Amino acid sequence: MTHLEHVLSTRAGDAATAAPHEEWPTEVREILSGWGRALAGACRVFRPSTEDGVRAVLDLARRTDASVGLRGAGQSYGDASLNTAQVVLDVSRMTRILSWDPGRGVIRVEPGVTIRQLWQYVLEDGWWPPVVPGTSHVSLGGAVAMNVHGKNNWKSGPIGDHVREIVLLLPGGTRLRASRSENADVFHAAIGGFGMLGCIVEIELQLHRVTSGDLLVEPIRARDLGEMLGVFESRMSEADYLVGWVDCFPRGRGLGRGLVHQGRYVDAPDGIASTSTLRRAHQELPDALLGVLPKSQAWRLMRTMFNAPVMRAINSVKYWQGALHAHHTYRQPLVQFSFLLDFFPGWGLAYGPYGMIQYQSFVPAARAERVFRRQLELAHEAGIVPLLGVLKRHRPDDFLMSHAVEGYSLALEFKRTRANREPLRGLTRRFDDLVNEAGGRFYFAKDGTLTRDSIRPLLAEERTRRFAELKRRCDPDTLLQTDLYRRLFA
Ligand SMILES: Cc1cc2nc3c(=O)[nH]c(=O)nc-3n(C[C@H](O)[C@H](O)[C@H](O)COP(=O)(O)OP(=O)(O)OC[C@H]3O[C@@H](n4cnc5c(N)ncnc54)[C@H](O)[C@@H]3O)c2cc1C
Known part of the structure; x- marks a missing residue:
């Protein structure tokens, strides 16, 4: 048994005492909460800095029957990025800008890049994120997974309208490119899919041209x-x-x-x-x-x-x-x-x-x-x-x-x-x-109070059935879960 397998199969309370292993992400037991601090849970948290690290956590969680909740900057108000007593895969250390074309305003980033990091990088070239929520501390992975809106939603749509492509790492280890022309069904479901289909490891975004700040x-x-x-x-x-x-x-x-x-x-x-x-x-x-x-x-x-x-x-x-x-x-x-x-x-x-x-x-x-x-x-x-x-x-x-x-x-x-x-x-x-x-x-990004009964109309909609079908296809073992998912859908 590797160290990580040992840690994953250890009860949450014992995990913090397990010896670290240099080859694997450091695992600790932490009390995490949503931004509103009304909901919290003890989770086993991994913060890999690379896609290989994400793969390793998913892989071993699968082999040890643990579920995995994805977390960006933890700015959702309720329990969307909590996975109590289970694994939380926090991608906030994946903050590399992968490519930037200041002529066209097209940027490719890792999911932990925050809106703040983004505007600081592009604004002086005359570009601005086309959609921003009320805080700049969100990660782009979290923003895309919730399909956030800004104060211009009636005009510019949600952030997903400006995403050109995402790369998902599915729980089974497959790397899947999704855009409007490739795997379009996954593209339209993973954006706004609250982290239930796969871990977004790359995002390509079209920015908005500005001539004044x-x-x-x-x-x-x-x-x-x-x-x-x-x-x-x-x-x-x-x-x-x-x-x-x-x-x-x-x-x-x-x-x-x-x-x-x-x-x-x-x-x-x-x-x-x-x-x-x-x-x-x-x-x-x-x-x-x-x-x-x-x-x-x-x-x-x-x-x-x-x-x-x-x-x-x-x-x-x-x-x-x-x-x-x-x-x-x-x-x-x-x-x-x-x-x-x-x-x-x-x-x-x-x-x-x-x-x-x-x-x-x-x-x-x-x-x-x-x-x-x-x-x-x-x-x-x-x-x-x-x-x-x-x-x-x-x-x-x-x-x-x-x-x-x-x-x-x-x-x-x-x-x-x-x-x-x-x-x-x-x-x-x-x-x-x-x-x-x-x-x-x-809106799940803000929610901390809904019940299955409150979302009965949504559960009865055809789109929810299609989403469940895609979840079965992308995540057949239901590895990806959060407290919110279990509260409303499980
Ligand atoms: C002060 C404040 C103001 C806000 N204003 C707005 C607003 O105006 N408009 C708006 O739409 N929202 C707003 N929000 C909510 C916020 O934008 C969303 O909750 C956003 O999703 C938070 O991003 P995060 O990086 O913190 O993600 P987290 O909260 O960590 O996670 C959000 C969801 O994304 C999933 N996820 C995270 N990373 C990944 C990944 N790499 N791959 C797949 N899934 C992933 C998680 O599992 C979770 O379901 C606000 C929040 C705060 C605190």
Whole structure:
């Protein structure tokens, strides 16, 4: 028995004491959690730095009957990258740029390359990732596996729309190229397939050309949810990015009030890139808050503010200040507009020891106002008001397990406490019913609360049967599993 076989067959609790072996990835038992820190588990974690290392872990896990959960940067909110008491194959050390063509904006990377690493590498050549989530700390493997969307989803689709090719290492050891013209069925299922078909070991991506590192940003006030949806509809044709911040505290006439921020690319009239705005120094935020508090410590300050009375007051100030400056257009660096929350490293810690959950549902446009209003009303009735709400516009895409609809998503962030854990669970069940009745969809990257019952409509869909068929083809022994997979599909 090799060392790794020994370690894999050891109970999780004993694994940390096993002697390391230089030929194999170091294995340790770690408590891993999702980004929201509401779900966690003790896993046996491997962090290979090469494709051979990935192959070795898959191979030996197969021979020792362990299941393997894939993990990128661990930025999914719930349990999508956890595999409690089993193996987690973390690819965050696979961070090589394999090729870069600055003339065409085509880049080929290993899966652990983060969006941050990507923009820092390409921006000065006049290219920007076409789709980015709200944090730059995600890996491209994780972003592709969840088919992430940005604040431009209605216009640019999900990240999968910009992927030219992926290479998957299937659990049986086969290396499979997949693109729109080769193994197209696997391509459309592995993108958004939450790591269930194979480990993505290479990604080729088409980037978006920019001649300036700035956006023109215009804040627009919305007095309630209906008005906010109206702003989105009227701005979709001219905007490149649209995002709605919802103040979830007011009830009655002000329910769903907030601010929409519209971003538009700044095009240099002569097409010649403005190098000063493309530089990293222009994009990055300062290291200290107000020039004093190191940003790594900002979450401590934020923790004192993450409670309903203080957040109600802060939201109110933010809303009225925004209303005052509405329609005053300003220039903002792409990074600051896209990843403002990255300015506060580890800000999720501000939610306290029980973490948080984010509930994001996707609802067809015609029913969005009714469903999201009702969600906010139910939250108020339960006395658990979301501290943050974010509205986005979406369009459908052709990936098999897509979460997008022709409509809207509302992401609601709830602080979990010892006292509200059970009522919060009940509240999200009621949300699930509303979303299902409206023909809406859920997003596994954010999920920590769905049950098999909540996704019954999805389980009954033909696409789920096709996905299960592809899983049987790519992973006949069901080697690839996560806590999320077992919770919803097993
Ligand atoms: C502050 C914040 C803001 C966010 N904003 C957005 C947003 O605006 N839009 C959005 O869409 N999402 C958003 N997200 C969610 C995030 O983009 C996704 O969860 C993303 O998948 C995380 O990438 P990761 O590298 O951390 O992957 P992980 O969380 O580690 O894994 C995600 C999934 O990918 C699988 N996986 C990981 N690596 C591979 C691989 N190499 N091959 C195959 N499967 C793999 C895992 O098994 C898991 O199922 C946000 C998250 C945070 C924390």
